[in-house]
Amino acid sequence: MTQVHREQHAEGERTPFDEIERSLMQISWLAQRQFMQLLDDERFRLTVPQFYTLLHLEPLTEACKMSDLAEATHQSAASLTGVVDRLDEKQLIERVRDAKDRRQVMVAVTTYGRELVAEIKQARREQMQMALAHLAETEIEALMVLLDRVLSGMARTLERAEGGRLA
Amino acid sequence: MTQVHREQHAEGERTPFDEIERSLMQISWLAQRQFMQLLDDERFRLTVPQFYTLLHLEPLTEACKMSDLAEATHQSAASLTGVVDRLDEKQLIERVRDAKDRRQVMVAVTTYGRELVAEIKQARREQMQMALAHLAETEIEALMVLLDRVLSGMARTLERAEGGRLA
DNA sequence: GTGATATACTAAATGTTGTTGATTATCTAG
DNA sequence: CTAGATAATCAACAACATTTAGTATATCAC
Structure with a gap:
């Protein structure tokens, strides 16, 4: 039933480009839904923005400024505060005031946060393996x-579109 | 399945699978952000669920039952009612009671709705072309x-995960 | 020190999605 | 005709993200 659209409508031929576009749109939608389901699991109870914020912190060895985090995750500073609040409540991250510049708040993932990300990635991996099971190694x-390559292109257009909006 | 080559990677090292996973996660996040920005444009003022609901209706030649629409877009019936309400307010779709079974509500996209989808697709296409500009035709x-192929795999796992949840 | 700027947070309001459980209208089986 | 199932909606609520505007604190240039 996901292929319903394929059927008809020949007003203007479908180009390969259209197909990619449609595929990306559908993947985006399905991926989001699927991932939301996963994150909503009782083990995690995270939202999508919360997870991606945490995901960005997870590989860092040092704490990250709020403003840098906002830029990296493409969220406004005010929005991010709320997201980080919720991560803080769940003890997935820690806030520390920077000693040098006491205006800055440095955010770092906790051990528990790292563990949770690992768990989520593992669960996600299992989902993904099912989704990719029918692809050959090549x-x-x-x-x-x-x-x-798509990703790098997308990141570029996103940055361009943001011009000042989140500043 | 494809765990074979995983073993030969040292701990901490990234496997191809990890890379795909990370790329998909990031694409999902960036695509969602980018698309939200676009849909939020004054020309459209749509949310993501609203758009995908509309997108599903757009190619159909006939009206679609609410329950079918809910299943196809992976939303609960109650949730969908709200989404369709908002699409209705914006006159992007029309609700018609089915003549044969008057319990059913049939939803169809309006001409204006089709136009808007076309506009959004066009705007999206421009974004996408920028993102894919550096890829060769092959x-x-x-x-x-x-x-x-990824898409079909994802759709399968999603449907499996939903088992009854949205029924 | 003073004034301007930077950083993060807060408050308030908005809109959306989502859930659960009840409700209305309709259909169908017996 | 009645009992029960089905389709969609409604009502009430919770959670979140988001925006705007304003605030507190700290820094820096002078």
Whole structure:
């Protein structure tokens, strides 16, 4: 039933570009839904923005300024405060005032936060394996390369579109 | 399945699978943000669920039952009612009671709704072209095929995960 | 020190999605 | 005709993200 659209409508031919566009749109939607379901699991109880904020902190060895975090995760500072509040309540991150510049608040993931991210990634991995189970190994590798290139392009357009909006 | 090559990677090292996973996560996040920005434009003023609901109706030649629409867009019936309400207010869709079974409400996109979807797609296309501008034609084609396969896998896992939850 | 700027937070308001459980209208089986 | 199922909605509520504008604190240039 996900292919319903394929059927008809020949007012203007479908180009490969249209197909990619549609695929990306549907992937975006399905991925989001699927991931929301996962994050909503009783083990995690996270929202999507909360997770991606946490995900950005997770690999860092040092704490991260709020403003940098906002920029990196493409959220406004005011919005981020709320998100970080909720992560803080759950003890997934820690807020520390910077000693040098006491205006700044440095955010760092806690051990528990790291563990949770690992758990989520593992759960996600299992979902993903099911989704990619029917791809050959060479296809996986090709996909990896292509996605990387798409990603870099998307990041660029996003940054361009933001011009000052979140500043 | 494809765990084979995982073993030969040292701990802490990124496997191709990890890379795809990370790319998909980031694409999902960036795509969502980017798209939200676009839909929030004064021309459209739509939310993501509203758009995907509309997108599902757009290619259909006939009206669609609420319950079918809910299933197809992976939303609960009660939730969908609200979404459709807002699409209705904006005159992007029309609700008609089915003549045969008067319990059913059939939803169909309006001409204006189709126009708006076309506009959004066009705007999206421009964003997308910027993002894909650096890919070769053969890469685009390869990407198209792969995305299609990923998509079908994702749809399957999503449906499996939903088992009864939205019924 | 003073004034301007930077940083993060707060408050208040808005809108959306989502859930649960009840409700209305309709259909169908017997 | 009645009992029960079905389709969609409604009501009431919770949670979140988001925006705007304002505030407290700290820094820096002078």
